[in-house]
Amino acid sequence: MSDPRYLALDNLTLAYGGSVAVQDLSLTVKQGELIALLGPSGCGKTTTMRAIAGLMPVAGGTVTLAGRDLTHLAPNKRGIGLVFQSYALFPHLSVEDNVAFGLKLKGVPAAERAARVKNALARVDLAHLADRLPKALSGGQQQRVALARSIVVEPGLLLLDEPLSNLDARLRLEMRSELARLQRELGITMIYVTHDQAEALALADRIVVMRAGKIEQQGTPEEIYERPVSSFVARFMGFENCFALEEHKLVGAGGVLPAPAGASSAGLAWRPRGVQLGSGPHQGEVLGASYQGQSVEYLIQSAAGPIKAEADSSAPRHAVGATVAFDLPLSSAAPLTSVD
Amino acid sequence: MMPRWLRWAILALVMIFLIGPFFVIAAAALHGGETLAFPPKDLTLKWVWKVFEVESFRASFGLSILLAIGGTALALVLGVPAAYALDRFRPKGSEAIRLMVTAPIIVPGIIVGLALLRYLVIPVDLPMIAALFVAHTALLIPYAVRVVSASLANLRVDIEEAAVLLGCSRIGAFVRVTLPNIKSGIFAAFILGFVTSFNQVPISLFLAGPGVSTLPIDMLWFMEFTYDPSVAALSALLALMSMAVVLVAERLLGFSRYV
Numbered sequence: 001m002s003d004p005r006y007l008a009l010d011n012l013t014l015a016y017g018g019s020v021a022v023q024d025l026s027l028t029v030k031q032g033e034l035i036a037l038l039g040p041s042g043c044g045k046t047t048t049m050r051a052i053a054g055l056m057p058v059a060g061g062t063v064t065l066a067g068r069d070l071t072h073l074a075p076n077k078r079g080i081g082l083v084f085q086s087y088a089l090f091p092h093l094s095v096e097d098n099v100a101f102g103l104k105l106k107g108v109p110a111a112e113r114a115a116r117v118k119n120a121l122a123r124v125d126l127a128h129l130a131d132r133l134p135k136a137l138s139g140g141q142q143q144r145v146a147l148a149r150s151i152v153v154e155p156g157l158l159l160l161d162e163p164l165s166n167l168d169a170r171l172r173l174e175m176r177s178e179l180a181r182l183q184r185e186l187g188i189t190m191i192y193v194t195h196d197q198a199e200a201l202a203l204a205d206r207i208v209v210m211r212a213g214k215i216e217q218q219g220t221p222e223e224i225y226e227r228p229v230s231s232f233v234a235r236f237m238g239f240e241n242c243f244a245l246e247e248h249k250l251v252g253a254g255g256v257l258p259a260p261a262g263a264s265s266a267g268l269a270w271r272p273r274g275v276q277l278g279s280g281p282h283q284g285e286v287l288g289a290s291y292q293g294q295s296v297e298y299l300i301q302s303a304a305g306p307i308k309a310e311a312d313s314s315a316p317r318h319a320v321g322a323t324v325a326f327d328l329p330l331s332s333a334a335p336l337t338s339v340d
Numbered sequence: 341m342m343p344r345w346l347r348w349a350i351l352a353l354v355m356i357f358l359i360g361p362f363f364v365i366a367a368a369a370l371h372g373g374e375t376l377a378f379p380p381k382d383l384t385l386k387w388v389w390k391v392f393e394v395e396s397f398r399a400s401f402g403l404s405i406l407l408a409i410g411g412t413a414l415a416l417v418l419g420v421p422a423a424y425a426l427d428r429f430r431p432k433g434s435e436a437i438r439l440m441v442t443a444p445i446i447v448p449g450i451i452v453g454l455a456l457l458r459y460l461v462i463p464v465d466l467p468m469i470a471a472l473f474v475a476h477t478a479l480l481i482p483y484a485v486r487v488v489s490a491s492l493a494n495l496r497v498d499i500e501e502a503a504v505l506l507g508c509s510r511i512g513a514f515v516r517v518t519l520p521n522i523k524s525g526i527f528a529a530f531i532l533g534f535v536t537s538f539n540q541v542p543i544s545l546f547l548a549g550p551g552v553s554t555l556p557i558d559m560l561w562f563m564e565f566t567y568d569p570s571v572a573a574l575s576a577l578l579a580l581m582s583m584a585v586v587l588v589a590e591r592l593l594g595f596s597r598y599v
Contacts (some may be wrong), residue, residue, distance in 0.1 A: 054505075074509075075505055076505065081505065082502070086496060088496060088498040088499045089502075091495075101516075102506035149506070153507075
């Protein structure tokens, strides 16, 4: 049975010198689960990951893995793998020796070592480059070596620090599905740190959105994408029109609009897609229109400030400068419990 | 734009100025007469052979080699950790420390020699050999720190963290991952230190005494009494040796990248 508290962070507090980077953070991860730590830079996600690995001292709280307290254990005794953003391959060692490094330290006999290295390289499709030096490889290949080097020692937990951010868009998609496949095949528990919501949505079993050293929201990709609880998460997930709800009015940056009937949350948010154009109780001037292929994106000046709306490009177009009617229907809105 | 011939002429003059003396000395070494002369007459190799027969040359050559190897090695033992700490931990005032570590390059050797003699050798009655060893080590530390720092700066910090997470201790990570990647820098520092120490005159001048002397100092003394071409022969041999060392280093690891 998989342990629901396989990895547990309890009231974790982390600080650099005097400044607190992560405050009182608690999180549990099931065995075999792939968690994405998602947030903008500076939100504490990388710091949290480094603390789990033991590369960052813990100021308060505990880290346990498989029932073992790791809080003050040296990083080389934790059995945790980390794939670095920069790959951190050893420049003086061949691909094969890079991958064999951890096994050598563990004293795995040569024959078994060779077999496991071969197997790991085959998994990442690099068997043919075993004797190259890292500098002779492309970014994507280096990334695979880093991955093979981490999984070959069969870590109890694999941490990935923005592993795809140095790759170009096409490679990123390719590596994304490769990562998902590896995780399925090996069943390794993974924590994936990223600032890219598309990556998190595509890969993770569960997304943990972090903000300013705290967890803002956690849930399945569907929950995070469809039901963000705060304007912070909502904006991150593409709800670009966020309003606070006060006395049946939508309060935006530029003013107020009447709220849809029946709304009762602290705020409401709409994606550009969710804004209904061409009819409705509100009116606004079209400030800009940009053609996106399948759709057209409009910027509309409403009484509550600029609103982003999106319509099929086959629908009747609205010219810049024209006044257009629109609706913010409750059915396409995400109710928010906090707005800022 | 100056004419082509003028550019070549200037280049030729500079080259003659820089390496001409070497050819003059090498040619003078082959002179058949009893005193130094240029151009040489009655070519002979007998002065070259005489170099190997002068007892004091053999002794001072031995001491010079010993100082160059031992002093450089000790400077590296002290300098590599210093360079590592300055680069990785960036302690408070690390810029000031870096400046102080490199300061001996700027201070004229003759002052260092005098200061060491007056305030170290005489008060504590330090043996001459020990004084020379201390002086040469101190002289070479800046080179060790600078050259090793340069190769550390080109190395990513996180490869050590990667090694630790794969099971290395901190020191193990340094030995297994950092050291192999800066070894050409260390080797370059060694060559540079060796050549610097071997050719060192002003500091050694103060610290050498009867029976204890480095080769360049011994050559100075020798010339005061004997003005035959054997000194020229020895000079030419030394120049060739230095060239060979640097040439081999360049071939092996692209020495010029480090200095």
